[in-house]
Amino acid sequence: MSPATVPPRPGAPEWDGELIVTEREVVADGVVMIALGCPDGSPLPRWDPGAHVDLVLAPTIIRQYSLCGDPGDRASWRIAVLREPESRGGSRLVHDSLIAGSTVRVRGPRNNFPLVDADRYLFIAGGIGITPIRTMIAAAEAAGREWTLLYGGRTRGAMAFLNDFDDRAPTWASSASGRVVVTPQDEAGLLDLDAHLGAPDPGAVVYCCGPEGLLDAVESKCATWPPGSLHVERFRPRGDAQSSASRFQVELRRSARTITVERDRSILQTLENAGVDVLTSCEEGTCGTCMVPVLDGIPDHRDSVLTGAERASGEQILVCVSRSHSPTLVLDL
Structure with a gap:
């Protein structure tokens, strides 16, 4: 299916259609990389480092995966997926069902994770969190910016794309030497965050992707x-995403309607029950798909997408979890 066959709707993603698996490669223990292309060879939309796509793996199973290939490659989109032992079905379907063809x-x-312009970058990746970071490092390198990578995982064998960043690898010998700290937990313990985040660096930005424990630790270190x-x-989702709350009214400005959101219902569920498309x-506040403009009122943000500044502005809300x-x-609906 060609991108031109699915015209974008207001508020919809850029593209929606069937893609074919053109390549499949095991890139670490429990991690498979999938390349997806248009069946008719049509070029895919451009994307920037940090972008992700939704895979509709079943009618009720939609999962988000970071693009980890070359943004300039219009022939294919590449994702890397870890088989999760406690998977709700997404990673299992990718590993067991997505084969070549x-x-x-x-x-x-x-x-929702764009690379901002900065003088220096500190990239921190835990496990499969290397997928968006991989493309960001390539962009920083191409722009001639200073960067450092802290990459941790359970074991070397479980760390995807390690040969790209391990300073012993010939492809990065000249550019990555001294800038990459690879820390397999079974060899060296946890990442030494204090050594890199102990003192604020006003000219640097920090990008982190990985398990919740790592994100919480990095957020704590970066508080100053x-x-x-x-x-x-x-x-x-954040731990407070599903906390209890009071009922409130939602006014739909363009529809000239007002509906009540009960304590035990989300805004999204209430909108759907009212016939609002x-x-x-994800319906967990992690993908950003259901973001809606706020025209008045004070959102109670419970998502894991908006930045602190975006939350403070009150201009957008993720209606799947926020109140x-x-x-x-x-709302502008």
Whole structure:
């Protein structure tokens, strides 16, 4: 299916259609890289480092995976997926069902983790969190910017794309030497965050992707850094995403309707029950698909996508998990 056959809808991702698996490669213990292309050879939309796509693996199973290939490659999109022992079905389906020649519906790309311009970058990756970081490092290198990578994992064998970054690898011998710290937990323990985050660096930004424990630790270490220094991407929702709350009203400005969101229902569920079509995917506040403009009111943000500044502005809300601090929330719907 060609991108031109699926015209974009307002608020929809750039592209939505069937792609074919053109390559499949095991890149670490339990990690498979999948290359996806258009069956008719049509070029895919461009994307920037940090972008992800949705894979519609089953009617009720939609998962987000970071693009980890070359943004300039219009022939294929590449993702790397870790088989999760406690998978809800997504990683299992990717590993067991997506073989060369099979097709899967894909939506995107979408970018909630964009690479901002900076003098220096500190990249921190834990396990499969290396996937978006990989493309960011390539972009920083191409721009001639200073960068450092802290890459941790359970074992060397479980760390995807390690040969790209290990300073013993010939492909990065000249550019990565001294800038990459590879820390397999079974050999050296946890990443030494204090050595790199102990003192704020006003000219640097920090990008971190990985398990929740690593993200929490990095957020704590960066608490004294200048605002906007830290950028994180989460695989799972924050712990407060499903906390209890009071009922409130949602006014739909364009629809001239007002609906009540009960204590035990999300804004998204209430909108869907009222027949209001909102594009959604993860329903956990981690993908950004259901982001809606806020015209008035005070959002109670419970997502894992918006930055601190974006939350403070109150201009957007992820309706799958967030609620309202004010009695009425006015949305551009």
